[in-house]
Amino acid sequence: MKPRLIVLLLAPALLLFALLTVYPLVRVLVLAFTATEHGFAEARFVGFENFVELQEGRAFRRAAWNTVAFALMATISELLLGLALALLLDRAFPGRRWITLVLLAPYVLSTIVVGAVWRAWFHYDIGFLNSVLRSIGLPGVPWLFDPNLALSSIVLVDVWQATPFCFLILYAGLRAIPPELHEAARMDGAGAWRRLRDVTLPLLAPYLLVAGLMRTVDSFKLFDKVYAMTGGGPGNATETLSMHVHRLAFRFFDIGLASAAALVMVVVAGLLAALYARQIMRPPA
Amino acid sequence: MISLRRTFFAAGFTAGLLLAAIAPAAAQDRLVIAGRDAAFGTALASMVTAYQALNPTVRIERLELPGGQLYERIALNARERARALDVLMLDDIWAPEFMANGWLANLDQLGGVQGPFVRSADAVSRGPAGQMLAAPMVGNVAMFAFNAEILARHNIAPPTTWTQVAAAGRALQQAEPGSTPIAFRGVRGNPIVTGFIPVLGAFGGEIVNAQGRAALDSPQALAALQYFLSLRPYLPRGVETWNANEVRQAIEQGRIAIALEFWPGWAGTLDDASRSRVVGRVNLVSPPGETRGPAPMLGAWMLGVAADSPNAARAADFIRFVLSAENQKRMAIETGNPPTLTALYSDPDLVQRFRWFPAQLAALEAAQPRPRITQWNRVESILGEQLQIALIGQASPQEALAEANRQIARAMAR
Amino acid sequence: MTAGMNERPAGPLRIALALFVAGLFALPLLWMLATSVKPVGEYMASPAALLPQAPTFEHYVAIGEARVGRAALNSVIVTVGATLLALLASFPAAYALARLRFHRRLDAAFLVFVLLVKLTPPIVLAVPLYQVLRTLGLLDTLLGLILVSQIYALPFAIWMLLGFIRDVPMALEEAARMDGARLPQVMRDILIPVLAPGLAATGVLVAIACWNEFLFAFLFVQSPANFTLPTFIATRINEDETLWGQLSAIGVLASLPVLALIGVVHRALSRGFASGMH
Numbered sequence: 019m020k021p022r023l024i025v026l027l028l029a030p031a032l033l034l035f036a037l038l039t040v041y042p043l044v045r046v047l048v049l050a051f052t053a054t055e056h057g058f059a060e061a062r063f064v065g066f067e068n069f070v071e072l073q074e075g076r077a078f079r080r081a082a083w084n085t086v087a088f089a090l091m092a093t094i095s096e097l098l099l100g101l102a103l104a105l106l107l108d109r110a111f112p113g114r115r116w117i118t119l120v121l122l123a124p125y126v127l128s129t130i131v132v133g134a135v136w137r138a139w140f141h142y143d144i145g146f147l148n149s150v151l152r153s154i155g156l157p158g159v160p161w162l163f164d165p166n167l168a169l170s171s172i173v174l175v176d177v178w179q180a181t182p183f184c185f186l187i188l189y190a191g192l193r194a195i196p197p198e199l200h201e202a203a204r205m206d207g208a209g210a211w212r213r214l215r216d217v218t219l220p221l222l223a224p225y226l227l228v229a230g231l232m233r234t235v236d237s238f239k240l241f242d243k244v245y246a247m248t249g250g251g252p253g254n255a256t257e258t259l260s261m262h263v264h265r266l267a268f269r270f271f272d273i274g275l276a277s278a279a280a281l282v283m284v285v286v287a288g289l290l291a292a293l294y295a296r297q298i299m300r301p302p303a
Numbered sequence: 304m305i306s307l308r309r310t311f312f313a314a315g316f317t318a319g320l321l322l323a324a325i326a327p328a329a330a331q332d333r334l335v336i337a338g339r340d341a342a343f344g345t346a347l348a349s350m351v352t353a354y355q356a357l358n359p360t361v362r363i364e365r366l367e368l369p370g371g372q373l374y375e376r377i378a379l380n381a382r383e384r385a386r387a388l389d390v391l392m393l394d395d396i397w398a399p400e401f402m403a404n405g406w407l408a409n410l411d412q413l414g415g416v417q418g419p420f421v422r423s424a425d426a427v428s429r430g431p432a433g434q435m436l437a438a439p440m441v442g443n444v445a446m447f448a449f450n451a452e453i454l455a456r457h458n459i460a461p462p463t464t465w466t467q468v469a470a471a472g473r474a475l476q477q478a479e480p481g482s483t484p485i486a487f488r489g490v491r492g493n494p495i496v497t498g499f500i501p502v503l504g505a506f507g508g509e510i511v512n513a514q515g516r517a518a519l520d521s522p523q524a525l526a527a528l529q530y531f532l533s534l535r536p537y538l539p540r541g542v543e544t545w546n547a548n549e550v551r552q553a554i555e556q557g558r559i560a561i562a563l564e565f566w567p568g569w570a571g572t573l574d575d576a577s578r579s580r581v582v583g584r585v586n587l588v589s590p591p592g593e594t595r596g597p598a599p600m601l602g603a604w605m606l607g608v609a610a611d612s613p614n615a616a617r618a619a620d621f622i623r624f625v626l627s628a629e630n631q632k633r634m635a636i637e638t639g640n641p642p643t644l645t646a647l648y649s650d651p652d653l654v655q656r657f658r659w660f661p662a663q664l665a666a667l668e669a670a671q672p673r674p675r676i677t678q679w680n681r682v683e684s685i686l687g688e689q690l691q692i693a694l695i696g697q698a699s700p701q702e703a704l705a706e707a708n709r710q711i712a713r714a715m716a717r
Numbered sequence: 718m719t720a721g722m723n724e725r726p727a728g729p730l731r732i733a734l735a736l737f738v739a740g741l742f743a744l745p746l747l748w749m750l751a752t753s754v755k756p757v758g759e760y761m762a763s764p765a766a767l768l769p770q771a772p773t774f775e776h777y778v779a780i781g782e783a784r785v786g787r788a789a790l791n792s793v794i795v796t797v798g799a800t801l802l803a804l805l806a807s808f809p810a811a812y813a814l815a816r817l818r819f820h821r822r823l824d825a826a827f828l829v830f831v832l833l834v835k836l837t838p839p840i841v842l843a844v845p846l847y848q849v850l851r852t853l854g855l856l857d858t859l860l861g862l863i864l865v866s867q868i869y870a871l872p873f874a875i876w877m878l879l880g881f882i883r884d885v886p887m888a889l890e891e892a893a894r895m896d897g898a899r900l901p902q903v904m905r906d907i908l909i910p911v912l913a914p915g916l917a918a919t920g921v922l923v924a925i926a927c928w929n930e931f932l933f934a935f936l937f938v939q940s941p942a943n944f945t946l947p948t949f950i951a952t953r954i955n956e957d958e959t960l961w962g963q964l965s966a967i968g969v970l971a972s973l974p975v976l977a978l979i980g981v982v983h984r985a986l987s988r989g990f991a992s993g994m995h
Contacts, residue, residue, distance in 0.1 A: 023900070024813045031810035031871055038868045039834055042845035049844065053717070071713065076706055077688070106735055109727035117739045119979055123746060126975040126982055128929035130947040131968040134954050135749050138961050142541050146748055149765035163544040165695045178742065186986040197724070239838040242931050246954055249371070251491045252543040253692040260840045267844050268936065269375050270681045271382065272717075280841040287836035295829045335941060340955040364941040369955045380939050383847070385857050387939030548957070 043284065049277035061274070068278035078279060080254050081262035088169060088258065089237035092176045096233050097226060099177065100184025105214075107185075108192050118186070125182040133246025136175045137162075140247070162248050165255040172243055172256055180236070184229040191225030192218065231294050238287065259283055333362045334617055337377050338392040340367045341547055342568055343441065343604060346638040347392070350625045357624075361617065370394065370493050374680055377609075381406035386611045389618040393437060394493075395427040395603040400677040407436040408608040413619035416626055420643045423670040424603040437607035438626050439643040441568055444663065444670040445501060445600040447591060448554060448565035452584040453484075461586070465505055465530055465593045468561060472537035475560055485534055486553055487563040489542040489694065492687035498564050499690055500600055500673065503527040505593035510686060510711070511674045517711040519686070519704045523594075528700040530593075532693060543695055555579040564590070566602060567663050571639010574658075587659045589666055601670035603643070641667075678714045685710040746972070753777070753965035760961065776962040785967060787942065788949035792928060792971075794859050795945055799866035799927040800920050806867070807874035808916070812904070814875070815882040831872045839932045842868065850937055857939045865933045870923045877922070877985075881915030882908070921981040928975060946971045 050068060052061035072078045103121065107114060124132070139146045140161035148158035161171040195218065203213045241260035244250060250257035250265070257265075259279065267276035338347045344367040351365050366388075368376060377391045381401065393401060401407050409430075410416055416438040418425065424439035449461060454471065457478045462468045468485070475484035488494035503510070508524035511517060518524070539545070539559065551569045553559040557580050565587060572578045573585055589597045606625060608618040624630060628647060634640040635653055641663065647653055648664040657663075676682065686707045693703035727735075747767065752760060754772040814827065846865055847856070855861030885908065893903050909916070931947040938944060944952070950967050953960060 024817070027809035027813035030806040031875065034806055034864075034867045034871055037849065038846070038865060039837075039842070042842040042849065043837070045845035045848070046841060075710065077710075103738065106731060106738070109731060110724040111727040111732050111735075114727075114735075117735055119983060120739045120743050122979055122983055122986075123976060124742060126925055126929075126979055127746075127972050128931070128947050128950075128975075130929075130931045130950050131749075131971050132745075134950055134964045135745050135968060137954065138752070138964070139745065139748070142544070144761060144764045146764055149763075153765045160541055163541045165543075165697060178745065182742070183986065186983065190987040235832075235836050238836060239840075241838070241840060246951065249491075251691060253491065253695050253697050254688055255695075255697075260838045263838075263840045264843075265684070267840075268379060269371075269684065270714075271378070272681075273844055276844060280838075280844070283838055283841050287838070288833055291829055291832035291836050295825065295832055333942075340957060344957075366941055366952060367955070368952060372952070376939065379936075383851060383856065385939045387857050 046277045046280050046284065049273055050281040051274075052277075053274045054272075064274065068274045071275060072278055072282070077254060077257065078262060081257045081259045082282075084169060084255070084257055085238060085240065085259045088173060088176075088240055089234050091170065091173045092180070092237045093230055093233040095173065095177050096181045096184045097188075097230055099181045100186075100188050100229065101222075101226075103181065103185040104188040104192050105218075107189060118189070121185060122182045124179045127179070129179070129242035130246055132175060132179055133243045136178075136243075137247045140171060163252050165252050168248055168252060168255045172240075172247060175243055175247070176237070176240075180233060184233065187225050187229040187232075188222060191222045195221050234290070238283075238290070332360055332614070332617065333364070334390065334614060334621060335364045335366070335388050336390040336392070336621070337366045337368070337373060337380075337388045338390075339373055339604065340369050342571065342638050342640065343392070346634040346640045347625075349634070349637055350630060353630070354621055354624050378680070381609065381611070384611050386609075386613055388609050389612040389614050390621055391607045391609055392440070393605050393607055395424075395439075395601060395605060396673050396679045396683070398427055398437060398605070399675045400680065401607070402430050402436050403677050406610050408610045408612065408615050408619075410435040410438060410608065410619060410622070413608060413615055414623070416619075416623055419645055421645050421648075421664070421667045423601050423667055423672070424605075424643045427601065427603055427672050427675075428605055437605040438622055439603045439605045440625060440640075441602075441604035442641045442643040442663075442667055443566045443568050443602035443604065444666045445497070445564045445590060445602055446567060446587040446659075446663070446666065447501075447589065448562040448585055448587050450554070450557060450560045450581055450584055451586050452581070453557070453560040461588070462561075462591055464591050465502060468563075468591055469530070469533060469537075471561065472534060476537055483537055483539040484560040485537040485563065486539055486542055486545060486550055486559045486561075488547060488550055489538075489545050489691065491543075491691040493683055494546055494687075495690045495694070496683050496687045497600075497602070499527070499531055499686075501564060501590040501597070502531050502593075504598050504600075505591065505595055506530065507594045510682060511676060511715065515676065515715055517708045517715055519708040519711065524704055525700060528690075528693060528704060531690075532700060535694070543691060554585060555581060557581050557584075567641040567657075567659070568639060570657065570659070571635075574656075588662065599666040599670045601667075601672045676715070678717070681714045682711050685714065749965045749968050749972075752962055753969050755962060757959050757962055761959075776966040780963050780966050780970075783963075785946075785949060785970065788944050788946050789970060791859055791943060792945040792947075795862045795866065795930075795934070796924050796927045798859070798863040799870055800924045802863060803867060803870035803874045803923050804916060804920055807871055807878055807919075808904075811875045811878035811882055812908070815879055816887075831876050834868065834872045839868070843932065843936055846933070847937065856937060857943060859938075859943060861937055862930075862934055862945070865937065866927045866930060870927060873926070874919050874923055877919040878912075878915065881912055881919075885911055918981055918985050921978050922985055925975050925978060925982065928971075 049061060051063060051065060053064045053067065054061045107118065142148060142158055142160055142163065147161065151158055160167060162168050199217050200213055203217050208216065239260055240258045241264065244256050244258055244261050248256045250261045263276050263279045263283070266272050266279060336347065336351065338344060347365060351363050355361065355363055366376065373392065374397060377388060380388045381404070411434050416435060420439050421442050424442050428435060428437045428439050430436045451461065453475070454461060457474060459471050459474055462471050472485045476482055487498035503524060506523050506527035508521055508527045509518040539553070547569060550562050550565070554562055554565070555573065555578060567587065570587060574582050576582050589599050591597060606622045608615050608622065612618050626643070628644055631642040631644055631647055632650060632653065635642050635647070636656065642648070648660050654660050673679065689703040689707035692698045693700050751767050751769050753776055754774065755769045756771060756773050756775065759770055850856045850861045855864060889907055889911070890903050893907050898906070929947065931951065934945045934948050935951055938948060946967065950964065950971065953964055953967070
């Protein structure tokens with residue numbers, strides 16, 4: 019292909035990238051070292067002041083910790099549950115396709131709809147979950163207002179919504195394993211557990227990696243569900259980095275501080291991206 | 304080929320739709336109102352219906368949002384001159400910021416709004432030159448509510464100091480083990496701060512002093528917070544998530560005996576036997592004192608016209624409509640919305656229905672606004688978060704106040 | 718795919734467990750559906766009950782009066798517009814990338830870039846994007862939302878299409894080129910028909926993401942007349958529990974279109990991702 023043609027073909031996409039991704043990222047980089055007196059205009063250079071403030075304040079550290087804790091809890095639970103589901107459905111029976119489709123349903127829903135529904139489920143007095151618990155004689159659970167439980171409750175919602183995704187990826191992986199391998203292992207006298215450990219899991223590793231990567235990425239951005247369910251509370255028990263940046267930017271209009279926090283997020287995102295890309299691009303052993 | 308033609312058709316169809324969507328909806332006779340939810344929302348909704356009936360050609364949109372979200376929306380709209388909103392409902396504490404930045408249209412130049420309004424509510428509606436930049440819609444003043452019947456049953460005198468409030472809580476809990484007799488709005492942000500301010504004031508503390516400096520590092524503030532947290536054993540489980548609805552219901556159902564802050568705007572159904580189990584038993588009084596006497600706190604909500612509204616005249620007309628004596632009376636009867644027109648506090652129908660009106664007017668006339676600073680929203684947000692962190696035990700009162708003070712100092716310096 | 722005959726059949730216990738788990742996952746959706754047709758009083762009386770006793774459409778009528786239809790139309794406009802734009806911009810780009818030589822190294826660079834974009838939280842870009850949209854005069858417009866949707870839609874679409882285009886043998890195009898066809902003609906007559914299923918799958922996945930997009934729609938659109946469904950819902954989540962019926966009704970409306978497309982998602986996840994990873 020001629021270079022001119024290549025440029026022509028790439029131009030629309032490049033233009034959009036430049037305008038919507040590259041320019042904003044550069045702006046964030048600049049704004050992170052400024053203070054603004056009034057909303058978005060009139061920025062003034064302040065060096066590292068914003069980063070010092072982030073480092074000193076407890077809110078940012080707490081938000082970072084919450085985000086990491088959420089990402090770990092959610093990704094690990096979703097992978098394990100997804101694997102269990104994939105193994106469960108890895109046998110032929112009538113109606114299996116329908117069950118798969120039903121399982122996938124939560125994944126395609128709007129997170130804000132999901133947040134609204136679970137907010138109602140978690141309501142302490144008249145929520146669905148506590149009403150069910152009380153009807154069988156158990157005490158209600160303070161799902162969203164116990165500071166030690168609130169983040170886990172949101173993890174629960176994420177697990178409900180995203181396990182189907184992990185399940186499908188892993189399910190596809192399971193079905194790509196040639197049955198002969200299992201047969202051979204069985205011939206050698208390997209039990210179910212050993213076949214899982216020595217045959218299934220190693221062959222599933224790339225699928226686990228992709229599913230885990232995708233889930234970590236989404237968990238890192240967590241915003242909608244928290245916004246709909248707790249608004250970051252109680253205290254700052256469920257304040258995530260995205261929520262924190264949102265509050266700094268669109269409630270306090272402290273654009274410099276918000277950009278500094280955003281920049282930290284981008285750097286972490288970049289590191290993760292490079293790490294994962296290396297893993298994925300590594301030639302299969 | 305067929306698929307290609309279909310693609311073109313789809314593209315053309317979409318382009319048509321897009322054009323239809325992008326074409327500005329005739330801006331002349333639209334009215335976009337950004338207002339509160341809950342009882343305020345019900346009141347505004349009924350006003351919109353009535354106004355629409357009189358003006359059938361106007362296209363009215365009403366946003367119904369919780370306080371925090373309402374602030375975010377109207378502040379962003381104003382800062383970025385989005386021209387998307389016409390009538391803004393404002394908490395009186397947001398007014399300094401909106402007025403100082405020129406985000407509100409001068410109502411005097413739009414035909415004015417007929418008063419006279421209660422003094423304190425009138426004062427917060429005016430700019431530095433005395434011009435009317437907003438008009439008060441809700442004449443709220445923080446009251447203290449107690450169930451007289453429950454207190455009398457246990458021989459407890461109505462408390463007039465915060466120490467007596469705590470003592471009453473202890474006595475009530477001893478009389479009925481497992482009960483949680485005291486409550487307030489524990490949601491982070493504005494609600495919990497609003498519950499704390501009367502305590503802070505009575506202990507002689509301040510959030511921001513007269514020189515505009517952060518002042519939460521005082522021994523008085525620490526004493527106030529330590530007192531506030533000492534109420535913990537008498538508070539219901541989950542009070543951190545309680546908002547107006549929960550406090551109202553708990554008082555109405557007789558589940559709590561004392562509400563630290565209770566707004567007249569919530570009292571509309573207190574004596575309504577179809578909803579309330581405490582008809583005639585709950586008293587609304589001025590909040591208790593401690594080292595200082597009580598200082599009733601103003602909580603007015605007002606209506607203003609966005610400075611960049613393309614329909615300012617229409618917006619002002621709507622505000623006049625809502626604040627007319629006839630409609631304020633209607634809102635009071637329908638939703639318990641406390642009026643702002645002084646005259647309505649001696650209206651025989653209303654006084655008969657709301658027995659606390661004379662006391663309310665006295666409190667309103669004497670009410671003090673919260674600090675009139677342009678950074679209030681951020682200050683409140685900071686303190687609201689730290690108060691809740693202290694309440695749920697994730698930080699000591701000293702730590703919480705120090706962190707709040709540090710952040711507030713930064714906010715005030717900007 | 719090694720499905721089918723030689724697969725071992727499931728025992729009854731396994732089937733029962735699978736059904737139970739599927740029921741568990743479906744429960745919140747069933748609750749939403751049931752709550753959307755329950756009178757307010759009925760819900761408050763027995764929140765644990767699932768089946769409505771006296772079904773009513775009052776919540777649907779109520780949200781209809783609140784102009785949910787217009788929010789739905791806005792969502793449709795943004796979704797269709799954003800999907801078409803993403804496909805139009807990504808197809809030529811993916812073609813160019815797929816047919817370039819040295820694509821191994823380019824792959825790596827492109828993968829890092831796609832991952833970086835995918836990892837960048839939308840809130841990070843929100844502040845500068847606000848300024849971009851204001852400069853373009855696109856704040857508070859649906860066109861602005863269509864534009865910002867491309868941030869995530871475009872890399873994703875390119876990534877998906879790249880895999881599909883690489884699967885098309887060069888020989889197919891070369892034959893047409895021999896006959897003197899120019900590139901636009903080759904694309905139209907050879908590539909697009911062959912790639913139709915891939916384009917459709919890509920389009921559907923992009924469309925679902927755009928349909929559900931919340932943060933940008935919430936921040937960049939101020940006028941209620943331009944709200945999309947997620948914003949419409951978010952501005953109705955407040956402390957008034959009696960609105961759960963209405964919220965559920967909107968939830969049902971917002972979920973039906975994406976649930977109808979679930980088969981496509983299923984296929985894409987079972988196949989597309991698996992092929993994209995090697």
